[in-house]
Amino acid sequence: MNWDDMRVFLAVARAESLSAAGPLVKMDPATVSRRIARLEEAVGSPLFVKSPQGYALTDAGARMRDHAVQAEAALSLAMDEGQEADQGLSGQIRIGAPDGCANFLLPKVCADIQRDNPGLEVQVLALPRVVNLSKREADMAITVSPPDAGRLTVQRVTDYRLHLAMRSDMAAPDGMGGLKGLPVVGYIPDMIFDKELDYLGDLGGDGVQLASNSVAVQMQMLRHGGVGFVHDFALPFAPELRRILMDEVSLKRSFYLVRHSSDRTSDRLNRFAKALLTGLKLEVARLEALAA
Numbered sequence: 001m002n003w004d005d006m007r008v009f010l011a012v013a014r015a016e017s018l019s020a021a022g023p024l025v026k027m028d029p030a031t032v033s034r035r036i037a038r039l040e041e042a043v044g045s046p047l048f049v050k051s052p053q054g055y056a057l058t059d060a061g062a063r064m065r066d067h068a069v070q071a072e073a074a075l076s077l078a079m080d081e082g083q084e085a086d087q088g089l090s091g092q093i094r095i096g097a098p099d100g101c102a103n104f105l106l107p108k109v110c111a112d113i114q115r116d117n118p119g120l121e122v123q124v125l126a127l128p129r130v131v132n133l134s135k136r137e138a139d140m141a142i143t144v145s146p147p148d149a150g151r152l153t154v155q156r157v158t159d160y161r162l163h164l165a166m167r168s169d170m171a172a173p174d175g176m177g178g179l180k181g182l183p184v185v186g187y188i189p190d191m192i193f194d195k196e197l198d199y200l201g202d203l204g205g206d207g208v209q210l211a212s213n214s215v216a217v218q219m220q221m222l223r224h225g226g227v228g229f230v231h232d233f234a235l236p237f238a239p240e241l242r243r244i245l246m247d248e249v250s251l252k253r254s255f256y257l258v259r260h261s262s263d264r265t266s267d268r269l270n271r272f273a274k275a276l277l278t279g280l281k282l283e284v285a286r287l288e289a290l291a292a
Contacts, residue, residue, distance in 0.1 A: 003075070006068045008035040009047065013065045014137050016054040024123070069136040073262060090119030093272050096131025096138035097124060098197075100215040101255060101280075104234045104287070106142075109279035113272070120272075128213040129193045133260045139269060140259045142280075144196040153264055155273075157255040158281045161288065162199060163243040165222060165230040172244050173227075179245075183209035185221045185228030196253050199229040233287035243291070255280065 011021035018029040040047050047061035057065060097106055102124050110122040125131060131141040134150055146154045173179050186200045186208040200208065210221040219238055222228055229251065235241060257277060263269050
């Protein structure tokens, strides 16, 4: 058994499927399957239960995952010891984020950091739920609410704003009453994983007629008509949309950077987190200025 096998095992445990784990370890699903089978043979016990929903850990697999996560953290700290403060960052760092941040902010921010650190591999995990740092799904996460449980450290990154938006070639409503009859675009109500994402709660109305758990899909829906909330920082990517009723409705939310408390001594992750915080603040400010 070697660490490379553990790396493949952790990828499947986190992604819960061979196809999703493959890109994380740069292998095709068939190779990932063979590696998992080889590992199960070596330990003499099945580590996953296969089902139509994907790969779920057995009890033995869950115990192995916990030990593997600890070993992964130890290796990360060992890597820190080998990197001088004046050297560029290297290795792999994964960030979990809600898809609005992942789609419109992190691509440029991460590209800028990676360009300054050619030995670094940055992965962005966009999920319609809160990333589980305790299971080491990611090294750090951007959230829209500060977590209130777990051994975590939290830093507020920056505020951002959202406004109602619709296609520029549609007549702007005259007050809130003018929204009646327009299809509302928003989140699937029973898939809102954070109360801060319930943008439409205060508007009342007859619910959401065009819904998705993805901000990017919602913006595509708005391109075909209707009205919904859009991040100001996303508007420069959709010039055919415009903000409406800005004096009547304006929302402010915040991003938070969340890390596992055991990583606070990691110079490598601390340096990356500092660059990430600075980059996100600047990118939100830049894009919101373009939307003004």
